[in-house]
Amino acid sequence: MEHVWYMDDPSVSPPGLAFVGMWRVCIYHLDANIRTAKFCHRYTYSDDFLPRDIRISQHLLLIATILGFLGRGLTILALRNMFMGIPQRHNTCNLFVVTGLLNIIAGVLVAVAVHYNYQSVRNSQGIAFLPSFRLPFRPDSQETGCTALVASVGAFLMLLSGPFLLSGQCPLGIRVHPVN
Template identity: 30%
Template sequence: MTYLAYTTHAQLAALWLSCVGWTLTAVAMGLVQWRDWKVSDRAVISSGVAWVGIWKACFNSHTLVSPGFKDMHCQYISLSEAFTPPEIVAGQVLMVLSLLLGLCGNAVGVYALRNIYFGMDKNPLINLSFFTTGALCLLAALMSLIPLLWNLNSVVTNQTISFPPDFRMPQAPESQNVGCGIGVGMVGTTLMVVSGIIFCMYKLPVRLQPRVQLQQDRPAQPGTDGPGVGTGARGKDNTAFESHEHL
């Protein structure tokens, strides 16, 4: 089945896009800069900017420093805390599911391309493998798109979070902007969508069967039974057999 290798150039590029998109999604999930809060009181928040991600809230400070950081104070946001807003809860759950689905989609894509390039599978399973890869990539993109757009809407509408006192975060920022975490996640989601569409669009090509042309118009040659048969096809008569027949 190695003849199908030339039909999967787009799917090979789609697998590369899917891997890059999955990696960017993982990077976005770990970034704390989803929402940039601008604050005026710099007694604790020295830089005047605090960052809120889906896992923790951080800011630079010369008075409060978390272990392992030089000038940064961070507090983890728990899924079960009462103050945790629903968009952050959705981000913690759906981003993890997106990574798992994207990983499965990439694995199925590698399996499908391996079977094509080495001719190790049957034709009906090729379409199913590529469609499964595309469906998993699109579902992973949808899982990550929901918390990204939800947190984006929270920034645009300037929604606040009631952090507990130990976070040392203000109850409401002066203003807030979209952080690079949302931007990186949107790029990764877009790449996953494009790759999923390319995988789902794959169709097996129609194989042309070789045509056998009968040369019926070829003139008969001496010693043949008819047109299109080689010379000497009939052979010579056995005279000894005929003489024995007359006895």
């Protein structure tokens, strides 16, 4: 998720464009000598200029990623148990339920991060970047980037898959020939 900053006022900074993302900022200045000069800075924990909404979103996305990976691993384990015909019916069903819950929680976390991003753009919140970035505190205009749409679709799909896993019957009624 990113904020797209448009800067047109040459008295504050050179005219240009900045992509302020969750993990880095990339700045494109439009100078007379150079058509576009790109400068990118990856955020670190020592960067104290980041606003609270970006910090919170970073943590939410990190937790959602970990839960998503854990959910995928449990899905693979549950499908393996089902395919191998392992007789532990309740354990395999519980793995599908846990995977559904993890998908719902991860989807909610991503949706909250998208909401924080949208609210900060809507409220035109500024960021006090370092002077070397040559960025104003608040741009002339800003909008959400296309990554917010991608994250929203991902959150929706995770939220959609969770109830399917929770509401479905345990698929162990279908027998697959076990591999010896």
